[in-house]
Amino acid sequence: MARLIHGAPATPVPRRADPLTDLALLLNRLQRSILHADADREARLRQSSFERDKAAQNVAYARSLLAKLDQDALALKLHARRQDAQADLLRKRDLLDQVADRLSDLAELAAAAGNNVDAGDDDDSSDGEDLLADIIATPSESLDSTRSPDMQPEEPDET
Numbered sequence: 001m002a003r004l005i006h007g008a009p010a011t012p013v014p015r016r017a018d019p020l021t022d023l024a025l026l027l028n029r030l031q032r033s034i035l036h037a038d039a040d041r042e043a044r045l046r047q048s049s050f051e052r053d054k055a056a057q058n059v060a061y062a063r064s065l066l067a068k069l070d071q072d073a074l075a076l077k078l079h080a081r082r083q084d085a086q087a088d089l090l091r092k093r094d095l096l097d098q099v100a101d102r103l104s105d106l107a108e109l110a111a112a113a114g115n116n117v118d119a120g121d122d123d124d125s126s127d128g129e130d131l132l133a134d135i136i137a138t139p140s141e142s143l144d145s146t147r148s149p150d151m152q153p154e155e156p157d158e159t
Contacts, residue, residue, distance in 0.1 A: 019072075023065040027092055030058055030099045034106075045106045052107055059100050066093055 033041060034055060044051050066089060073085040 019065050019068055023062060023069065023092060026058060026062050026065070027095055027099075030055070030062065031095065034099050034102050042106070045103075046110050046113070049110070052103060052110070055103055059096065059103060062096050066096065 034045070037045065045055065069089055070086075073082055073089060076082040076085060
């Protein structure tokens with residue numbers, strides 16, 4: 001009779017990863033979330049550097065899968081099969097380049113929006129400029145500041 005041990009999880013059977021399937025699923029997800037993103041997702045990608053970084057990591061992983069599959073395709077013996085595999089990988093590489101370009105465009109838009117916000121703040125700061133110098137006399141320019149506090153103000157002569 002078999003004895004069951006409670007609390008110990010069953011060990012999963014390791015599945016052999018298929019890089020071609022993984023790449024196809026990843027590219028499909030990247031295409032949906034970046035190239036054909038809805039308005040909410042696009043706004044999150046523009047506003048959140050975390051979302052853009054996460055997508056960039058997925059693009060980098062897809063590139064590594066693509067490089068591995070390129071090496072595997074070169075090892076194929078049948079010429080026709082190798083050409084088919086390389087043509088499929090070329091289409092996937094083009095799609096990945098489109099995703100990467102769109103992601104960099106979103107990053108540039110976010111940087112430009114960030115610069116516009118910062119530029120508005122820079123207009124308010126004086127950065128060492130004396131903005132009121134032409135309007136208000138500073139203490140060093142005023143007549144009263146050249147006299148010592150003990151001196152009486154001079155009375156104008158009325159003669």
